Every structure is written in structure tokens, then in C-alpha cells.
Amino acid sequence: MSQVCGLRAVFFDFGGVLAEEGFRQALIDIAREAGRDPAEVVPAAYEMAWTTRFVVGGCDEAGFWQAFRKATGIAADDAHLTEVVLSRFVPRPYMFALADAVRGLGLKTAILSDQTEWLARLDARHDVFSHFDQVFNSYHHGTSKREAAFFELALAAMDVTAGESLFIDDAAHNTELAARLGFKTLLYRDRESFFAELADLCPPLGAL
Structure with a gap:
């Protein structure tokens, strides 16, 4: 396997990196549609995603939306709510182009994401998975990026070490944990x- 700047693998988050952060935007739109304050609905929904363990496969979509309706009083049906979420995850073509170019250099690529059963549906819509060697979705592994175990699981499956891996995420608490584990990290802002930061970290990748 090739190495570039000491790297053998690049791990990409999905929402907020490879695509727009659709869950948050969907919650804002759902709240406004219902005449509710997003500042109240968004935190409640994020809390539901974790307390129901939806993110790590502890319940399915129906269980999550049931808890969401109970917590917020928003009565829209599952199909509508899910469609709002899926439609807000808009892929960023330039990030997929980067993933393809990284693979073209001989490096391994993977998605490492706190996601749900929705990620497979987004793949069906947008052909996401074909750009990556492996996909690590918290929903299917019973663990998340809040825990070192998820990162370690992904490293083992990819047969790489943290020190030869780059992790890209839009949440600082995720990149901070990855850095403590030995990953090179980039926090996606825009x-x-x-x-610019990718070029500083590894000029050959920044030139792609």
C-alpha cells in the first residue's frame, strides 16, 4: 500500500464533511414548519437520538420518531419527517472528488460516521459508498465517535495505525478524541x- 506524507488511510465523516449537515438543517426546517422554535426542537431531537440509542442501533427510525413526537409535540408522520432529513443531506461533489483522488494515490479511504439506517438510503440516492474502501456506520457497530472503541475498530478493519491515518470531521470533540488516539486530524469548517489546511498538512493531497 502506498504512503503519502506518512499516511496510508483517510477517514471521512459523512454529514458536515462529505455532505451538508442534513440532520440539523432538517430539524430546523421541521420546527419552523410546525411553528416551533428551532432553539428548543433541535437540542431535544439530538438528545432523543442518543437517549433512544438510535445512533448506535438501539432503536429503529420508527422508535426514534415516536420519541421525537413525545418530546416535542410535533405530530408529523414518519415518512414526512424522514424525507425532510434525507433531502437535507446534500452531497459535496468536491469532497467526493478528493476521496477518489486519494484512492488514486493508493491510499485507503473510509467513512467513519455517527449515522443511522438513513446512511444506506442516502447511498441508494447518491452512490456514496462506491467512493470508499469501507464504511463504518455507528448504527451497525453499537458504538460511536464518542468512544475510542469505534476508532480502534475502524483502524483494525482497515489494517492501519492511527499514526498513519488522517481523520476529517466537522465536530471538534470528535477530532480531539481522534488526535488523542494518535490520528492526524482536520476540523472541517468550510x-x-x-x-488550505490540507495543503499545509500534506501538500500532495492539498494539490488534488
Whole structure:
């Protein structure tokens, strides 16, 4: 396997990196549609995603939306709520182009994401998975990026070490944990700053 700047693998988050952060935007839109304050609905929904363990496969979509309706009083049906979420995950073509170019250099690529059963549906819509060697979805592994075990599981499956891996995420608490585990990390804020920081970290990748 090739190495570039000491790297053998690049791990990408999905929402907020490879695509727009659809869950948060969907919750804002759902709240406004129901005449509710997003500042109240968004935190409640995130709390439900974790307390129901939806993110780590502890319940399915129906269980999550049932808890969401109970917590928020928003009465929309599952199909509508899910469609709002899925439609807000808009892929970023330039990030998929980067993933393809990284593979073209001989490095391994993977998605490492706190996601749900929705990720497979997004793949069906947008052909996400074909750009990556492996996909690590918290929903199927019973653990998340809140825990070192998820990172360690992914490293073992990819047969790489943290020190030869780059992890890209839009949440600082995730990149901070990855850095403590030995990963090289980039915190995605926006397209311009991301590619500037990538070029500083590894000029050959920044030039892709």
C-alpha cells in the first residue's frame, strides 16, 4: 500500500464533511414548519437520538420518531419527517472528488460516521459508498465517535495505525478524541479553509 506524507488511510465523516449537515438543517426546517422554535426542537431531537440509542442501533427510525413526537409535540408522520432529513443531506461533489483522488494515490479511504439506517438510503440516492474502501456506520457497530472503541475498530478493519491515518470531521470533540488516539486530524469548517489546511498538512493531497 502506498504512503503519502506518512499516511496510508483517510477517514471521512459523512454529514458536515462529505455532505451538508442534513440532520440539523432538517430539524430546523421541521420546527419552523410546525411553528416551533428551532432553539428548543433541535437540542431535544439530538438528545432523543442518543437517549433512544438510535445512533448506535438501539432503536429503529420508527422508535426514534415516536420519541421525537413525545418530546416535542410535533405530530408529523414518519415518512414526512424522514424525507425532510434525507433531502437535507446534500452531497459535496468536491469532497467526493478528493476521496477518489486519494484512492488514486493508493491510499485507503473510509467513512467513519455517527449515522443511522438513513446512511444506506442516502447511498441508494447518491452512490456514496462506491467512493470508499469501507464504511463504518455507528448504527451497525453499537458504538460511536464518542468512544475510542469505534476508532480502534475502524483502524483494525482497515489494517492501519492511527499514526498513519488522517481523520476529517466537522465536530471538534470528535477530532480531539481522534488526535488523542494518535490520528492526524482536520476540523472541517468550510471549503476554503479546509483545503488550505490540507495543503499545509500534506501538500500532495492539498494539490488534488
